[in-house]
Amino acid sequence: MRNRFRQRQAAWQPHLNSSRQFILAAAKRCPDRNKVVILGSGLLLDVPLHELSSQFREVILMDVICLPETRKQISSCPNAVFVEHDLTGLSEQLYRHKLQGRADLPGIEAAAPAHCGNADLVVSLNILSQLWVIPRGYAIDRPPRADPEQLDDWCSGMVAAHYSFLRGLPCPVCLIADHAFVKRDREDRVISSGSSVYDLALPEPDASWKWNIAPLGSESGFYSKELRVGAWRNISTVLRNGA
Numbered sequence: 323m324r325n326r327f328r329q330r331q332a333a334w335q336p337h338l339n340s341s342r343q344f345i346l347a348a349a350k351r352c353p354d355r356n357k358v359v360i361l362g363s364g365l366l367l368d369v370p371l372h373e374l375s376s377q378f379r380e381v382i383l384m385d386v387i388c389l390p391e392t393r394k395q396i397s398s399c400p401n402a403v404f405v406e407h408d409l410t411g412l413s414e415q416l417y418r419h420k421l422q423g424r425a426d427l428p429g430i431e432a433a434a435p436a437h438c439g440n441a442d443l444v445v446s447l448n449i450l451s452q453l454w455v456i457p458r459g460y461a462i463d464r465p466p467r468a469d470p471e472q473l474d475d476w477c478s479g480m481v482a483a484h485y486s487f488l489r490g491l492p493c494p495v496c497l498i499a500d501h502a503f504v505k506r507d508r509e510d511r512v513i514s515s516g517s518s519v520y521d522l523a524l525p526e527p528d529a530s531w532k533w534n535i536a537p538l539g540s541e542s543g544f545y546s547k548e549l550r551v552g553a554w555r556n557i558s559t560v561l562r563n564g565a
């Protein structure tokens with residue numbers, strides 16, 4: 323991700339700016355600002371860290387890993403902390419299956435972070451379509467290979483479980499996620515398109531934009547790829563009236 327951003331910064335910047343602005347707009351709607359939790363903090367490219375740090379008493383950043391340069395940025399905000407967390411809950415299960423020589427795929431159950439229970443705002447940030455990428459790659463690479471249809475159902479379950487978890491939280495939940503992709507040839511004609519979240523049914527977003535994730539020539543000299551991003555102010559069914 324870091325290298326791709328460096329190569330495609332100009333193409334990515336509008337998406338990153340839109341994500342940051344939408345998060346700040348969601349934060350502005352919060353009557354209480356004790357704790358904000360960012361799920362999928364990544365390299366902080368789309369996280370308005372310093373603004374959130376000045377608005378909330380506590381900023382919790384969650385992801386599976388925190389690189390040294392990211393940790394350095396976080397350290398500049400005394401009330402921000404990184405929490406290592408696998409939102410799929412599958413990494414340990416997959417490792418145990420490997421040790422046990424098991425070929426079956428682990429069951430899907432969203433790993434609920436404890437910090438979300440008393441948050442004033444939770445943000446799921448550009449991760450809904452990414453949750454399955456590493457687990458799927460792991461499952462494909464180890465023999466015996468899983469049945470393709472079974473593998474698709476498994477990955478679809480990860481997406482659905484995370485969405486269901488978000489909807490059940492007792493606080494405002496801001497969701498920013500790409501949900502569709504479009505590939506275009508060198509003449510800008512659409513050559514393929516589809517869902518990036520395994521056809522998960524999502525409501526109409528409060529805002530939407532395009533993410534030019536792979537301009538022509540960056541991934542291939544024959545096509546470009548864009549993502550359709552949706553942003554929802556509050557998808558919590560518990561607090562739906564606050565949306």
